[in-house]
Amino acid sequence: MSELSNDLLLFNELVEILLNEEESHPVAKRIDSNVLFDTIDLSLTKNAMVNDAFKKVLKEVLIATPKTATNLFFNQLFGGRQSKAIL
Numbered sequence: 001m002s003e004l005s006n007d008l009l010l011f012n013e014l015v016e017i018l019l020n021e022e023e024s025h026p027v028a029k030r031i032d033s034n035v036l037f038d039t040i041d042l043s044l045t046k047n048a049m050v051n052d053a054f055k056k057v058l059k060e061v062l063i064a065t066p067k068t069a070t071n072l073f074f075n076q077l078f079g080g081r082q083s084k085a086i087l
Contacts, residue, residue, distance in 0.1 A: 006051075010051075013055075014059070014062060017059060017062055021062065021063055021067070022069065028063075028064065028066050028067055036064060039060060039064075040057060040060050
């Protein structure tokens, strides 16, 4: 399987996680910046991140990110999700 195919599979998996997370927890619980900084390692290293570690970080970011596409989030810059725009 090509690297692009693997990346598309990962994208689909992460979208499924995001949609399930939005459904079960439409409002993200606030995470103190110090806790978030300690939770997600964003440091640069000489070696590439292993796919499993990369996937874990992406999942953590998805769960911690405010859910701006739900009807419980209101902001003048957001109006929900347009699926065609995401594609």
